[in-house]
Amino acid sequence: MSRSFLSSPSPAGAALPAAPTLPPARGRARVRRVAYQVLVQALLLSFSALFLFPFLWMLSTALKTPQEMFAAVMRLIPRDPQWGNFIRVFSAIPFLRYTLNTAIITFGTMAGVLLSSSLVAYSFARLRWPGRNLLFVVLLSTLMLPGQVILIPTFILFSNLGWLDSFAPLVVPAFFGGGAFNIFLLRQFYRTIPFDLTESARIDGCREIHIYARIILPLCKPILATIALFTFMGCWNDFFGPLIFLTNPDLTTLALGLRAFQQQHTAQWDLMMAGALISALPTLVLFFSFQRYFVEGITLTGIKG
Amino acid sequence: MNPVRSSRSSRSAPLARFSAPALVLLLLLALALPPAVTGCGGGEPTAAGDVTFTYWSIFPVGDPAESVHNTMMRTFEDQNPGVTVEHVGTSFWDYWTKLQTAQAGNQGPDLFIQDICNVKGRAKDGVSANLEAYLKADKIRKDDYLASDIESCTWNDELYAMPFSTDARYLFWNKAHFEAAGLDPETPPKTLAELESFADQLTKYSEDGKTLEQVGFHPRLGNNIFVQMVWSQGGEFFDQDMNPTINTDKNIEVIEWWVRMVNKYPVRAFNAFSTQASAAAVSPFIQGKVSLLIDNNELAWKIKDLAPDLRFGVTAVPYDGEENRTAWSGGFTLEISAAADKAKQDAAWKFIRYMTGPEVQSNLTETLRWLPCLVDSLDALKEGADANELAIIEESKYRRHFDYVEASPQWWGYVDPQISKLEQGELTSARKAMDLAQAELLRQIENYRKTSGQE
Numbered sequence: 191m192s193r194s195f196l197s198s199p200s201p202a203g204a205a206l207p208a209a210p211t212l213p214p215a216r217g218r219a220r221v222r223r224v225a226y227q228v229l230v231q232a233l234l235l236s237f238s239a240l241f242l243f244p245f246l247w248m249l250s251t252a253l254k255t256p257q258e259m260f261a262a263v264m265r266l267i268p269r270d271p272q273w274g275n276f277i278r279v280f281s282a283i284p285f286l287r288y289t290l291n292t293a294i295i296t297f298g299t300m301a302g303v304l305l306s307s308s309l310v311a312y313s314f315a316r317l318r319w320p321g322r323n324l325l326f327v328v329l330l331s332t333l334m335l336p337g338q339v340i341l342i343p344t345f346i347l348f349s350n351l352g353w354l355d356s357f358a359p360l361v362v363p364a365f366f367g368g369g370a371f372n373i374f375l376l377r378q379f380y381r382t383i384p385f386d387l388t389e390s391a392r393i394d395g396c397r398e399i400h401i402y403a404r405i406i407l408p409l410c411k412p413i414l415a416t417i418a419l420f421t422f423m424g425c426w427n428d429f430f431g432p433l434i435f436l437t438n439p440d441l442t443t444l445a446l447g448l449r450a451f452q453q454q455h456t457a458q459w460d461l462m463m464a465g466a467l468i469s470a471l472p473t474l475v476l477f478f479s480f481q482r483y484f485v486e487g488i489t490l491t492g493i494k495g
Numbered sequence: 496m497n498p499v500r501s502s503r504s505s506r507s508a509p510l511a512r513f514s515a516p517a518l519v520l521l522l523l524l525a526l527a528l529p530p531a532v533t534g535c536g537g538g539e540p541t542a543a544g545d546v547t548f549t550y551w552s553i554f555p556v557g558d559p560a561e562s563v564h565n566t567m568m569r570t571f572e573d574q575n576p577g578v579t580v581e582h583v584g585t586s587f588w589d590y591w592t593k594l595q596t597a598q599a600g601n602q603g604p605d606l607f608i609q610d611i612c613n614v615k616g617r618a619k620d621g622v623s624a625n626l627e628a629y630l631k632a633d634k635i636r637k638d639d640y641l642a643s644d645i646e647s648c649t650w651n652d653e654l655y656a657m658p659f660s661t662d663a664r665y666l667f668w669n670k671a672h673f674e675a676a677g678l679d680p681e682t683p684p685k686t687l688a689e690l691e692s693f694a695d696q697l698t699k700y701s702e703d704g705k706t707l708e709q710v711g712f713h714p715r716l717g718n719n720i721f722v723q724m725v726w727s728q729g730g731e732f733f734d735q736d737m738n739p740t741i742n743t744d745k746n747i748e749v750i751e752w753w754v755r756m757v758n759k760y761p762v763r764a765f766n767a768f769s770t771q772a773s774a775a776a777v778s779p780f781i782q783g784k785v786s787l788l789i790d791n792n793e794l795a796w797k798i799k800d801l802a803p804d805l806r807f808g809v810t811a812v813p814y815d816g817e818e819n820r821t822a823w824s825g826g827f828t829l830e831i832s833a834a835a836d837k838a839k840q841d842a843a844w845k846f847i848r849y850m851t852g853p854e855v856q857s858n859l860t861e862t863l864r865w866l867p868c869l870v871d872s873l874d875a876l877k878e879g880a881d882a883n884e885l886a887i888i889e890e891s892k893y894r895r896h897f898d899y900v901e902a903s904p905q906w907w908g909y910v911d912p913q914i915s916k917l918e919q920g921e922l923t924s925a926r927k928a929m930d931l932a933q934a935e936l937l938r939q940i941e942n943y944r945k946t947s948g949q950e
Binding site: 283342345447449452455 | 555560585599
């Protein structure tokens, strides 16, 4: 007959071993470690709550009625949550059309940035040609140019090209360099890859484009993911570019379209917050999906806040 | 050792290692994109003689006023066959940046809404078209509009903009607060001294004296500016030749009153009060936290929406003598681009005539909640109006816009920082503060004269 081992008696006469007693010094050290951990976790939780609060307030506002929003006593949890605001925002503005426009611009720009900045950075980091360093300094100096200074000249340039009121001014420039900051990030990353690796490939007769595409790029996933994420966030939330270059209402983007809820003297805060929450979702999903690469990319290039 | 440096091949012609087809492919990809992404524009061809003009406004898709505005445009198109309005709306807060950038790049609209306060600058710079010929041809009388509006739209005695809508500043008072403080709820303050005295009686602190529960009157709350207070007391910032007169005795007297009113409230208590009030994103007057407030007519409409039971009154900002009765005002104009071709200008003018004519102007308050500029339309609002609405209509006839100074269109920006320094105790003498403002503005005007070749 089988017996449950739980009910089996301990060997006759054998007493259970007593728990080992820690020497007082080791016990104190353990207590200190635990206390330290509790303190650190409490601090981190507090900071998380602090940074989460605006997001919670946005959600709360999205669910309130205008009367509750303007009530003298402010409440975080709405009395009568207006879930319908998340539906209304789709009818108040062409939300899906705006999302599609934003997606076209964002993914077009991402493709351009990843393709061209990785190529340009490859040239700066791995190839040797006259004036390379000088040109890199010139490139970096473009980071110092304030946007206001180049706004009118760029506008006139795109106007002369006949690109105004289209996605071209927002997408095409990405295919011509992909941005000085991205090139800088990639160049720094490329330089960490041993030169022996590419030299061996050259000796074996590998073409430069194949070295770039088959050896270097696969090693650069973290930094490419980082740049992709930066570009996504920059384009998805870009307000100024679409404001200046797009005029046709059918081409409006999400960031621009949501602004319609804010008028001169009033604002439809409920709809604006509902729309802002929905439009923030892709960024959040992307961030959490690529968080590992993102952190790795930042760490490896030494770009830290 | 850097292998690239040691490599003979890379030293010679590294780019040659890229295959030519790969480079061509990349180039084509980049160049092929423009048509793909620019192919979104284009419009329907129009019949011969038909005119389409572009019109930019502050009513984007999603703005509750957009449908009203669209109705106006469609009605106009029905009344003017062959004329099409191609409308682009942008949020008020971003409209100005978009418009100015587009106009700087010569890509602005044919017709646009603009701010009435700086028409003269656009007329001088050749941005807006001269409308005199249209006015004469259509026998439009400038007298049908308020003289101050027409004056703001005039440059070298000729009209460059048509006043479309306006606002004005008023003193709002909470009648329940008056009753609670033992004041007559039907008698608002008429002078600055009364305003100060009433404010003192209406202000309430918590029992421990640290928290402001009710503000009697604070000049920085609402939609107010020191210029309004100075004008209402007979002060002026410029003489008839537009020379600055910031540091006159009268101006200093009013600024001293302003600073005294601000300093009645402890900084910490007032900051806490205003932070809490602004967090609610609605006027503290509507929240019942302020007893007397200077604001524009929009506040009256908002009260109707958000606090219909609030008992309040509207009156003129306290003034010293009938000749100084003033309501500081802004407003929008409609202007035609000087760069537009004649056919579009003509069509745009037809639209202006419609928008500034009795049909639209008489309904402007009901539809867009703006005050009309056409005097007859303003007077027509009196029918069935309550006491507050009557006061809004009556006081709006005392409107005055900021003086236009070519060398410094935003001249008040030289005075306000000095007043802030007085409020914060960085300066203690109003005379010294106004002397500094006067000196800075004179310096700016002098610089402008030198740089613009006027010297």
